[in-house]
Amino acid sequence: MVVQAVSRQKEVVIWTSFVVMVPVFLWLGYQLSPVVLEDLPMWHIIGFLALAIILALIPIVVGEVPLFLAQGVSLAALLSFGIFIEMIVTLVSVLALMAYMRLNRENRLRIPINMLMFSSISLIAGFVFYLFGGTPGDTRLLNIGVITPILAHELVYFTLNTVALYFIQVQIYERKSKFITPDTKWDAVTSIMVLPVGLILYILYEQVGPIALLYVGLPFVILTLILQLYHSSQKVNVHLQQAADVGHQLTERLDTQGVLDVFLDKISTLFKVDYAAIIDVNGEKIMKVLRVMDKQNSVEANAILHTDDEELLAYMLKRGKSLCYLTKKEWKHMSKTHLPANVESLMCVPVIRNHKIEGLVLLASTSKRTYDKSQLMIVDILCSYFGVAMEKARHYQETKQKSERCALTKLYNYRFFESVLDKEFDKLNKGHSKSLSLMMLDLDHFKKINDVYGHQSGNEILMQVAERLTVLVGSKGTVARYGGEEFVILLPDMERGQCFELAERIRVNLATRSFALKQHIRETKGAQMVKVTASIGFATAPDDAEDTLDLIRHADRAMYVGAKKAGRNKVAEYRKTS
Known part of the structure; x- marks a missing residue:
């Protein structure tokens, strides 16, 4: 997921809020704490900070949300020293995580956002802990009056964290997001898993002192590594499934x-x-x-x-x-x-x-x-x-x-042309087009060219005629080789008059521009320039034909009767006789 750009105005507001509000939140947390700062065992607190930093440096990142396994250490710090130290441990672990991720310039806004989010959540959840009668140092976890504030703290912490993440996605980054996502489920699972570990760390610390950080911290780190490996394997499995789906889509x-x-x-x-x-x-x-x-x-x-x-x-x-x-x-x-x-x-x-x-x-x-x-x-x-x-x-x-094209001229072959003709005639019958013209073209005296210049020269002329027809017809229709020296042109939505004009333009082009034959069998060297003419006939549906066979037959009849028999090098149109 790519982090979207945040407006300059939002950046200024967020950084300003960070500079102003985080110290205020810490001051409020200190005021709420029942412990005097001078009475705190600083080396013990440093131990808690070290364990939190180690856990922060082994993150499990789901999407773009780091699962905060240091929360268990923060909970133990809350129960042992009060809300202020819990806030310090949380914010230091957040900074350690941000440093580990080595955010680039575009992502650095996540630092003030996360500091604001966790300091405010810690403050509110800690306030709820005290509101429900929570007291640091009380290890009677089986007492309902002791465990209730702890559970209330955890519930508020998780709920506020979910709300904050949703707010950040929707309001700051302006992304579409669901309130409950797979990231939320992972966060819930993590909270449930770290709660007993945090409580165990708290109980042991109260009983045996800072050595508890080693007794609980080592298994906690191992648990974090196991969770990280499990999540990585899950992520690989998801990617493998997605890769298989992409493979299916590619092969389709x-x-x-x-x-x-x-x-x-x-x-x-x-x-x-x-x-x-x-x-x-x-x-x-x-x-x-x-x-x-x-x-x-x-x-x-x-x-x-x-x-x-x-x-x-x-x-x-x-x-x-x-x-x-x-x-x-x-x-x-x-x-x-x-x-x-x-x-x-x-x-x-x-x-x-x-x-x-x-x-x-x-x-x-x-x-x-x-x-x-x-x-x-x-x-x-x-x-x-x-x-x-x-x-x-x-x-x-x-x-x-290969199945659709003529190997020599690279024009469509007659098989493909028939399929196009069927589709266009179906459009005509359904009223999607007004007319459909079909043009038949036959080269005059083509056998004589083969006899005089050789069959290779005949092929040269066929290829050159194909090139000229493709250019002259362009996107107005479909050009195909009908067979031998015959070509066929299908022209959707072309009326009789327009078809005649195009046919005449084709006839003049072929008749007036000579064809260069390089592979002739004549004794003279160099290319031979040859004149070639064509007889053209056409018919237009629906006036001249009721089906595809009629259209082909009538265009063919116009070519032979109206053009060939009339002296060749002519254009003839089919007309129905009463």
Whole structure:
């Protein structure tokens, strides 16, 4: 999840509130505490602070919310020394956690937000503890009058924490958020688990002194590590499931552009990224950016990259294995790169097919320690799916093109043309279009060209005619090779008069511009310039035909009877006779 920018006005208000209110909260906490500061055992308190800091440096972060396992130490500090020391322990552990996370400039606002949140929550929950009759140093936990304030403190603490997190998401970062989220459930589980540990630490400390910090602290640290490993394994399992779902979605796409779009969209959603790119490797020196998501606009799609100017990518190609960098210090020696200047963490994974690097997937974040080895493994799996999906899509497109296109002219073949004709005629019958014209074109005396110049020259003319027809018709219709030297053109929503004008333009173009034959069988060297004419006939539905077969037959009849028999190099239209 990417932290959204907060307005300058909000930043000023938050920092000002932090500077003013946190000291006020601490002063109020000190006033509420029944313990005199001079009477407190400072070395014991330092021990509590040390244990809280250690726990803060082993965080479990769910989403962007750190689960605060140091809360158990804070609870023991409250019960032993009062609310003021509890607030100090909590705020010091918060600062330790923020320092461990090494927030970048964009995320530093989380420091005053968290300090305000925890100082205010500690103050209110501590006040409730005293309100319900709580007394520091009373170890009779089986007494209802002693345990009730503790449970009230924990309930208020958890509730206020949930409300505060929701408020921060909705009001400060202006995100859509549910009040109860998976993060809330994890926080509840953690609160339930640390409560007995905090109580045990409190009881032992009251009985045996600071050595209790070792007796309870060591198992507590081990419990934290176990929870961290469990959460990490759960996170990996979720990512594996998501990777499988992405793999299914990729293999369902049969076009390369769709595969690229789906892959970039999904991988940018699965991981925290400020920059993501799919790069095609064209040889050893040149690369092309196929897709990019870049908030800094440092590079655009279809940009050409050279390995001489891309030290990081060049190293990746040479290494041939996935890379994961936690901070910029690890890769800053590779200074030549198109990446945004504020990038810290990054992952780079090769897309390998048949033992050859076909492409690179690059993910980057402006935060430090954003990625880990488990995430690199997931991206590696996704890149394997991506490579297979791209190859499948390419094969499908090649097969589809071969089945739909004429191998010589690259025009659509008659089989594909029939399917288009059926669809367009169905639109006409349903009233989605007003007319449908079909044009038949036959090259005049084409056999003579084959006999004089050879069949290769005949093929040259067919290819050149196909190119001219494609340009002249453009997006107005569909051009196909009907067979031999015959071509057919389907023109949706084109009236009879417009069809005649287009047919005449085609006839004139073919008749007046010579065709260059380079592969002729004549003895003379160089290209032979040859004139070729065409006879064209057309029919327009619904006036001239009631179905597709009628439309083809009537256009064909107009071509042979109206154009061929009338002397060739003519345009003829079909007219119904009464």
